[in-house]
Amino acid sequence: MNKETIKATAWGLSVALVVAALILAGSRNLSHFDAALVGYTFAVLFAAFAITYRYAMWLQRPPTAIYWKRGWQVFFRPRHLALNIVNWFKRVTSEFVLNAFIFRRGRARGGAHSLIMWGCVIATAITFPLTFGWIHFETLPGDLTWYRAYVFGFPAFSFPLESWMAFLIFHGLVWASFLVIAGVMLAMRRRMRDHGAVALQQFGEDFLPLILLFAVSITGLMLTASYTWMKGYAYDFLAILHAITVIFTLLWLPFGKFFHIFQRPAQLGVSFYKDVGAREELALCRRCGQAFTSRLHVEDLIQVEKQLGYKYEMEDGHYQWICPRCRRAMLVLAQGRLWEGPSSTDATEAGVSSVMPQSSFGNPQTDFGPLGEEDRTNFHP
């Protein structure tokens, strides 16, 4: 095993052990632990190990490592900490709570994602604490019509059994499954009708997660239907079927599309990195002299490229200091040079500025040239 694997394994085992310890503590030494849920518990422990292992391996890739380090550094810079905290709340609300950027990609896509996400968030918030014994319910002493909820063994709140509150709480997973099923249907519809999606989608990456979410939701609903309207018909079989779907989903979390749940928060670190880049010194293109990104970003990329084994060093500096627009111009000029031979005079010899002229967009409209403001900076005006 190499150093990275040992480190990731150690992190994975540590996190799995912490979860196991929390299960013991939260269930008061397993006194509130439901033995029927032991399969789920071991699946969760495996998922905790595997997700942490993959996350730790991911963080050790050169580009991820540098963003991870810089993201925290720029967030905790004392001068901007207060503003960063305010922005953190704003961005979490807009990007994660409201999924604003996914709605901008497409309303159907945004709707599907929000439904699935909130269904899963609700279901996770209910099942994990119940499975671990972190939450349990007891009737009030001397009053069988009232329930009291205990969180980590501490009494939290009480409610009458025959109430809307009880109905909503005890059917929490039903409401979650409604959201997930609706979201899965929307996502499946898009995957079957959108030509672009059809060309690119893969079974393991794109369909399997949807199938698993649907299977978990529908088998969960069958359990409710069985005990509510069918006097428990086939309940044992359905309970095992539901357990299989949930356990398979938990085991699949680290491997496929579900892993984006854990990767996606990196988006926040990136936004703070970009904030700092915009406030500080800019990188000027060594060919056209225009600013195109932050100096910090260029220097970090040079470091990453070296770590990855790329050799973009030129006689006069590093290729990373050339802006993307000049790279495109240089590509066609290099081809022209082969057809016509090198220019008889270069810019310096011709007595003009040593900075080469900028190329200009054939069509500068958004979506035909740059795709937005950041692209306008990348490719500069």
Next chain:
Amino acid sequence: MSVPENMEFFIDPARCIGCQACVQACSECDTHKGHSMIHLEYVDRAHSVQTAPVVCMHCDSPTCAEVCPADAIKRTEDGVVQTARKPRCIACNNCVLACPFGVPKMKTDFKLMMKCDMCYDRTSAGKKPMCATVCPSQALFFGTREQIERLRPRSTPNNRFWFGAQTITTKVNMMVPKTAQAQYIDVTAAMSERAIGKEITLNILTDAMYTGEEE
């Protein structure tokens, strides 16, 4: 489905007339509807008619994918470097800045990098990419090696590019003159190169002046 092995992309910027048909057609592609992924630029508009049509070159070892912190860019077995996977891309801009050809674009409001995927919905079904379908001068050509050799007897495809000390090989070929016998296309050597056509502009002015004097 994958892109047939015998079908290749050949780009010859020297043939580009800057008509923008490719730009418009590109935005019709189903994998990135409404957004054009091709770059079409005037190299030095004040002095030259030379234009720069640039599509993704689909590198064998794509720098964009290697520098991606989110592992969002994948190269399929047929050699096509796909656009960023939507659930993974964190819009960090690394790929935009690192691509040696300057290809990826950043759609910040989508939190998504977007780039040419060789119209995968079409090429994986045996069709031509949108840009190559509409290019009137065939600066962007998609077909077999035999076809391009027959159509362009003076040119030969080359897919090796030099950037400083780094060699990049690509799936997309660039047409270069046979007489140049180029083993590679040295991009960084063109750093101080000037757009084709400047001398022509000056000659026109000079010739006109001389003609006037003779009269």
